[in-house]
Amino acid sequence: MRNSLISIIVPVYKVEKYLKKCLDSIINQTHKNLEIIIVDDGSPDGCPNICDEYSKNDDRIKVIHQKNMGLSIARNNGIKLATGEYIGFVDSDDFIEPTMYEDLYNAIIKNNAQMSICNFNVITNKDKYKRNDYPENKTYDKMEILKEILLDKNIQSYAWNKLYKKELFDGIQYPAGKKYEDIGTTFYLAEKCDKIQLIGKAEYNYINRNDSIVFNFDEQTILDYTEIIMERYEYVNEKYPSLRKYNFFYLVKTLTTAYNDAFIINDISDKLKTRLQILNNRVKEGLQKYSIENFKE
Numbered sequence: 001m002r003n004s005l006i007s008i009i010v011p012v013y014k015v016e017k018y019l020k021k022c023l024d025s026i027i028n029q030t031h032k033n034l035e036i037i038i039v040d041d042g043s044p045d046g047c048p049n050i051c052d053e054y055s056k057n058d059d060r061i062k063v064i065h066q067k068n069m070g071l072s073i074a075r076n077n078g079i080k081l082a083t084g085e086y087i088g089f090v091d092s093d094d095f096i097e098p099t100m101y102e103d104l105y106n107a108i109i110k111n112n113a114q115m116s117i118c119n120f121n122v123i124t125n126k127d128k129y130k131r132n133d134y135p136e137n138k139t140y141d142k143m144e145i146l147k148e149i150l151l152d153k154n155i156q157s158y159a160w161n162k163l164y165k166k167e168l169f170d171g172i173q174y175p176a177g178k179k180y181e182d183i184g185t186t187f188y189l190a191e192k193c194d195k196i197q198l199i200g201k202a203e204y205n206y207i208n209r210n211d212s213i214v215f216n217f218d219e220q221t222i223l224d225y226t227e228i229i230m231e232r233y234e235y236v237n238e239k240y241p242s243l244r245k246y247n248f249f250y251l252v253k254t255l256t257t258a259y260n261d262a263f264i265i266n267d268i269s270d271k272l273k274t275r276l277q278i279l280n281n282r283v284k285e286g287l288q289k290y291s292i293e294n295f296k297e
Contacts (some may be wrong), residue, residue, distance in 0.1 A: 006101055006163070007035040007084030010092050011074035016045040018093040018207065023054050025095035027061075031102040036061045037078045038092075042068030047092075072174035072181040075159070079169050087166050089159045093207050100203035104163035107197040111139055114165045114193040117155065120204035134200035143242070145196045149187050150236070150246040152253065157186040161204040168192050175228065179221050184228040187236075219272055222261050226275050229254040233282070248286040255279045 008026055012019060026036055038051045038061060048065060055061040064077060079087065086105065090096060100118060107116040119134045132154045140148070148155040159174075159182045168189045174181040190196060229251065236247040258276060262268050 003031070003033045004086060004105070005033050005035055005084040006031060006086045006088055006105060007037060007078075007082035007166070008088045008090060008101070009075055009078030009082065010036065010038045010090050011041055011071050011078070012038055012047050012051060012092045013041040013043045013068065013071075013074075014045055014047070015043070015093045016047050016050065018095075019047055019050050021095050022090060022092050023050075025098070026090060027054070027058050028098055029096075029101050030099050031105055034060050034101070035082065035084050037064065037081055038062070039064045039066065039074040039078045041066060041070070041074045070177055072176050072178060075181075076173045076176070079166075079173075082166060085166055087164045087169065088162070090204075091160055091206075094160065095205050095207075097201075097203040097205070101163065103199055103201060103203060107137070107199050108163060108165070111195060111197045113139070113195040113197040114168060115190065116163045116197045116199065118161050118199050118204060119202040120158075120161045120206050121202045122206050122208055124208045130202045131206070134198060136200045138198045140196045140198065142191055142193055142196075143240075145190050145193070146187065146236075146240065147243055147246050149190060150243060150250050152250060155198070157182040159186065160206075162186075164189060178224045178228060180225045180228055183225075183232070187232060219262075219265055219268060222258050222265075223272060223275060226254060226258050226279060230279070230282075245290045248283075248290050251279070251286065252283055255283050 010022065010026070015022075026034070036058070038055070040048045040051050040063060051063045055063045062081065064081065066074070066077065075089065086108070088101060088104070104116040104118055107113065119130060119132050121128055122131050134154065145155065149157060172185060172188055175184045178184060233247055233251050237244050255276075258279060262272060262276060
């Protein structure tokens with residue numbers, strides 16, 4: 001079996017405590033034909049020195065030092081530099097199992113797929129558990145995977161537990177300056193695939209940190225999240241009528257999340273109030289057509 005070059009993109013920002021474990025897990029992959037692109041996003045701690053140190057010891061590592069521009073631009077700049085036939089992402093506070101990219105790569109090659117997805121572990125201070133109840137392996141066509149992404153139950157939009165044919169990124173970038181950038185990208189990458197292969201083995205280890213982006217939100221975070229979801233909602237409704245009820249299901253989840261987050265912030269702007277009202281109106285329109293009680297088809 002051929003052994004194609006995989007470009008692994010690692011955005012880095014204020015993760016000095018975690019970075020070495022992350023990089024060690026990548027350089028020790030059983031798939032050795034790697035191009036490891038570390039994007040130092042203006043990290044103010046010891047991360048830039050760690051990145052340079054690793055690049056001196058492994059000629060597969062390339063380092064970009066840039067001013068702080070956010071995760072999306074860091075990923076986009078990594079993609080521009082990538083020369084591999086395949087692209088993967090690892091967040092710099094997480095770590096991966098030694099066989100992750102070998103297994104993801106083999107899943108693509110054996111099944112003639114354009115993307116592969118592995119299960120992952122969630123690690124907290126007290127616990128470690130497998131996130132999804134996957135079969136050992138399963139092949140999806142485009143419409144099946146798009147439905148699963150909208151349901152957001154066993155297949156999520158995360159960038160990092162997947163391997164992609166590089167050509168999928170032609171014309172697609174992560175939305176600059178936006179949080180929840182994966183939601184604004186993964187669906188559109190998946191719709192370019194004829195076939196996507198799922199493997200049940202948990203090979204990515206996600207560290208659930210209280211100081212991560214997910215747990216540090218403000219009003220702009222809610223605006224980013226709702227904007228990305230509303231754009232996708234309108235797009236799916238227009239292009240994929242058969243997915244409209246699943247699309248509506250995700251919109252209801254979005255509104256619930258946005259209301260809960262806005263309640264915590266308490267004093268919100270007129271802009272956010274208007275956004276929430278638009279979401280609410282979309283949900284009212286959808287409730288005239290769909291029931292959200294059962295999406296198990």
